[in-house]
Amino acid sequence: MKNFLYLSLLFFSTSLLAQTAQVKGIILDESNTHIPFVNVSYLDGGTLTNENGFYDLSIPSNKNITLTISYVGFKKIVFTVNLKEGEEKEINPVLKTDIEQISTVIITGDRRSKIEGLTTISPKTIRKIPGANAGVENLLKTLPGVSSNNELSTQYSVRGGNYDENLVYVNEIEVYRPFLIRSGQQEGLSFVNTDMVRNVDFSAGGFQAKYGDKLSSVLSIDYRRPVDFGASVEASLLGASASVEGVSKDEKFSAILGLRYRDNSLFVNAKETESTFKPRFADAQTYLSYQVNDKFELGFLGNVSINKYDYEPIARQTNFGTIQDPKALIIFYEGQEKDQYGTYFAALKGSYEISDNYSAKLIGSVYNTQEQEYYDILAEYRLGDVNTDIGSSDLGEVEFSEGVGGQFTHARNDLDALIFNVEHKGVIKIEDHQIDYGIKYTHEDIKDRIQEYEMIDSAGFSIRPPFGGFQNNQPYEAFDAPLAPFNSVRAFNSTQINRIQAYAQWSYKTKLGESDAWFNAGLRSHTWAVTSEGETSSAQSVISPRAQFALQPNWEADMLFRLSGGFYYQPPFYRELRGETGAVNPDVKAQKSIHIVLGNDFSFKLGDRPFKLVSEAYYKNITDVNPYTLENVRIRYEANNNAEAYAYGFDFRLNGEFVPGTESWLSFGYLKTEENINDRGYISRPTDQRLKFAVLFQDYVPKIPSLKMYLNLVYNTGLPGGSPNYADPYDYQTRLPDYRRADVGFSYVVVDPSVNNTHTNFLNVFEELNVGIEIFNLFDNQNSITNTFVRDVYTKRMYAIKNYLSPRVFNVKLSMRF
Numbered sequence: 001m002k003n004f005l006y007l008s009l010l011f012f013s014t015s016l017l018a019q020t021a022q023v024k025g026i027i028l029d030e031s032n033t034h035i036p037f038v039n040v041s042y043l044d045g046g047t048l049t050n051e052n053g054f055y056d057l058s059i060p061s062n063k064n065i066t067l068t069i070s071y072v073g074f075k076k077i078v079f080t081v082n083l084k085e086g087e088e089k090e091i092n093p094v095l096k097t098d099i100e101q102i103s104t105v106i107i108t109g110d111r112r113s114k115i116e117g118l119t120t121i122s123p124k125t126i127r128k129i130p131g132a133n134a135g136v137e138n139l140l141k142t143l144p145g146v147s148s149n150n151e152l153s154t155q156y157s158v159r160g161g162n163y164d165e166n167l168v169y170v171n172e173i174e175v176y177r178p179f180l181i182r183s184g185q186q187e188g189l190s191f192v193n194t195d196m197v198r199n200v201d202f203s204a205g206g207f208q209a210k211y212g213d214k215l216s217s218v219l220s221i222d223y224r225r226p227v228d229f230g231a232s233v234e235a236s237l238l239g240a241s242a243s244v245e246g247v248s249k250d251e252k253f254s255a256i257l258g259l260r261y262r263d264n265s266l267f268v269n270a271k272e273t274e275s276t277f278k279p280r281f282a283d284a285q286t287y288l289s290y291q292v293n294d295k296f297e298l299g300f301l302g303n304v305s306i307n308k309y310d311y312e313p314i315a316r317q318t319n320f321g322t323i324q325d326p327k328a329l330i331i332f333y334e335g336q337e338k339d340q341y342g343t344y345f346a347a348l349k350g351s352y353e354i355s356d357n358y359s360a361k362l363i364g365s366v367y368n369t370q371e372q373e374y375y376d377i378l379a380e381y382r383l384g385d386v387n388t389d390i391g392s393s394d395l396g397e398v399e400f401s402e403g404v405g406g407q408f409t410h411a412r413n414d415l416d417a418l419i420f421n422v423e424h425k426g427v428i429k430i431e432d433h434q435i436d437y438g439i440k441y442t443h444e445d446i447k448d449r450i451q452e453y454e455m456i457d458s459a460g461f462s463i464r465p466p467f468g469g470f471q472n473n474q475p476y477e478a479f480d481a482p483l484a485p486f487n488s489v490r491a492f493n494s495t496q497i498n499r500i501q502a503y504a505q506w507s508y509k510t511k512l513g514e515s516d517a518w519f520n521a522g523l524r525s526h527t528w529a530v531t532s533e534g535e536t537s538s539a540q541s542v543i544s545p546r547a548q549f550a551l552q553p554n555w556e557a558d559m560l561f562r563l564s565g566g567f568y569y570q571p572p573f574y575r576e577l578r579g580e581t582g583a584v585n586p587d588v589k590a591q592k593s594i595h596i597v598l599g600n601d602f603s604f605k606l607g608d609r610p611f612k613l614v615s616e617a618y619y620k621n622i623t624d625v626n627p628y629t630l631e632n633v634r635i636r637y638e639a640n641n642n643a644e645a646y647a648y649g650f651d652f653r654l655n656g657e658f659v660p661g662t663e664s665w666l667s668f669g670y671l672k673t674e675e676n677i678n679d680r681g682y683i684s685r686p687t688d689q690r691l692k693f694a695v696l697f698q699d700y701v702p703k704i705p706s707l708k709m710y711l712n713l714v715y716n717t718g719l720p721g722g723s724p725n726y727a728d729p730y731d732y733q734t735r736l737p738d739y740r741r742a743d744v745g746f747s748y749v750v751v752d753p754s755v756n757n758t759h760t761n762f763l764n765v766f767e768e769l770n771v772g773i774e775i776f777n778l779f780d781n782q783n784s785i786t787n788t789f790v791r792d793v794y795t796k797r798m799y800a801i802k803n804y805l806s807p808r809v810f811n812v813k814l815s816m817r818f
């Protein structure tokens with residue numbers, strides 16, 4: 001009887017095993033990194049991936065089984081399988097972030113669908129492309145529609161907008177830039193640490209309602225979540241960076257820490273101004289995540305940045321004019337500048353997968369910046385004709401002075417800004433429909449002291465500001481009124497701004513005939529009130545409807561068409577409220593822009609290699625414009641809404657494998673943007689960058705594949721040259737020379753991470769090891785960013801003398817990963 005029971009149980013068990021099948025595989029993210037503890041389930045069972053992202057699941061055979069793969073922060077995958085008895089099937093899915101975009105130009109992970117309007121680039125490419133300020137922004141500047149004429153700056157303008165019109169997010173948390181920085185060489189480090197980056201998304205306009213209220217662009221960055229221990233170090237003549245990452249034994253807690261130090265003296269000491277320059281730019285940044293369970297995750301983002309800028313100019317000589325009429329400006333300096341920018345940022349984010357169809361997030365962040373800008377600089381100048389006699393011992397020196405004078409600039413500026421945010425957002429999925437919503441509260445508390453003035457002396461006469469109401473015929477006739485600075489700003493501001501923002505949007509994927517179609521429509525609201533000097537302004541509100549439509553016809557040619565647009569408002573931030581006198585105007589309105597963007601993606605093969613051509617045309621109608629002046633990277637607003645503007649253009653970008661196994665691209669853009677101030681007629685805006693051409697090219701030596709070359713080339717037509725303080729911009733519409741720059745890098749891969757490491761010596765400790773050399777401004781072009789305006793005593797003529805950027809500079813670099 002006992003034997004019969006054993007045989008019966010054995011037979012029953014065998015029958016059960018024969019009625020099952022196996023599904024197994026490895027689950028990866030968009031950067032091909034395995035993901036631990038992913039939930040793989042069906043109606044009657046499920047499992048989790050192990051620490052290496054591997055799963056093995058038994059399912060009933062001979063029936064349709066719907067499997068669901070889900071993980072917090074990623075888009076859920078649902079698919080159906082039907083396997084025979086005992087059959088094994090390997091399925092290796094790639095989880096994507098839960099953002100379904102149909103926007104414009106995007107830089108992101110390797111496997112994003114072209115249907116979503118995304119361009120795919122590995123984050124490693126961002127770290128390898130040479131640039132004076134290498135990083136994400138360095139790569140953005142090679143895209144059409146994105147412009148920057150200052151290699152030492154991470155600021156960029158997009159399709160005619162200024163530097164304040166760009167949104168920046170890290171892990172869905174908005175980040176900010178310092179307020180007082182005036183020149184690119186003072187910036188130091190971008191907030192984004194490229195050693196920590198997993199994905200980078202960039203939209204050049206027409207973006208969805210879930211993004212914030214800015215007029216130009218969105219840069220959204222995801223930091224990676226480590227799954228194993230790793231470390232990296234990079235060192236060059238410009239500074240050093242290091243990162244370390246790891247996970248806990250139970251795989252629930254992960255952390256990544258990045259440290260950076262930068263020294264711009266390599267560039268500044270090569271410029272035409274002799275100086276003693278001591279820059280110290282350093283930051284520490286971390287991202288921590290804790291997987292409480294398979295549905296709830298906590299994340300923390302922290303950053304501390306200290307930028308110190310000490311500058312003591314000594315002398316400068318700039319030659320200009322023509323061959324027939326050469327001139328020179330010689331300046332001798334006294335005094336110094338001491339600036340410091342300290343920023344502190346902390347954010348906590350909770351993500352909860354409430355159900356398969358509903359996920360919610362709660363984000364809180366606090367940002368504090370403490371900035372000081374102190375300088376006293378006396379500049380004594382001579383402007384005159386240059387000796388061109390080749391046989392003379394004084395060749396190249398000023399032999400006859402047309403202008404002799406001095407300029408004294410003084411500043412004691414301090415700013416302390418505290419910004420607090422709390423936000424809730426959620427995603428609801430109903431079959432083929434998706435609803436995104438969010439609400440956000442922001443409190444901004446800014447304390448600002450601005451004390452700066454400028455004294456100008458020409459041939460012994462103190463030049464007064466060109467205000468109306470009196471005759472000023474200096475230096476020919478002495479003016480007996482009390483001395484007054486040419487430019488003076490003095491203000492003490494204590495300003496608080498409270499904001500409430502909310503959005504809701506609907507996304508839908510369907511079929512139109514045999515074509516795939518995507519719809520997105522949303523509404524965004526923004527209400528704010530400004531309190532200055534104890535008085536609170538009336539609350540202002542704006543509502544922004546936005547929509548997107550994408551269509552992929554069932555054609556033999558692989559094409560995707562996109563149409564997007566809507567109303568985009570930019571409620572004023574503190575800097576936009578502060579006018580030329582330093583006083584705050586709490587009644588400044590939000591600038592409004594109507595966007596229309598029409599795009600096409602065409603994917604094709606050329607020589608059996610993939611290529612993609614992205615074409616876009618756009619138009620912006622901008623009202624309630626707050627006019628501004630642009631000097632280097634400092635923006636100063638008039639703090640009113642007395643202008644209207646427009647911008648239109650088209651962008652083209654061709655990317656693909658010009659060299660097998662590498663991705664490169666060519667970009668071309670045309671832009672025209674003008675403004676009409678006080679109905680005086682249209683003139684070029686300060687960011688009117690008409691033509692843009694850029695090349696990002698990667699190559700390697702066929703017989704020595706470890707020797708690689710990276711080329712970053714940008715050509716921009718000249719920007720408007722600006723105007724002197726208090727001058728009428730309608731009288732100064734000349735342009736700076738064209739901007740031409742090529743940066744090239746050569747790298748030798750000693751240890752390649754894509755090849756099994758067979759080294760038996762000390763090299764076996766490296767996962768990756770590269771040594772290289774970089775040449776910035778390869779062709780030594782003299783690019784300029786602003787003008788210095790100098791008066792000719794005899795003719796009262798004002799000369800616009802170029803302030804040149806850095807010449808050719810060499811750098812060596814060593815990078816390694818363990």
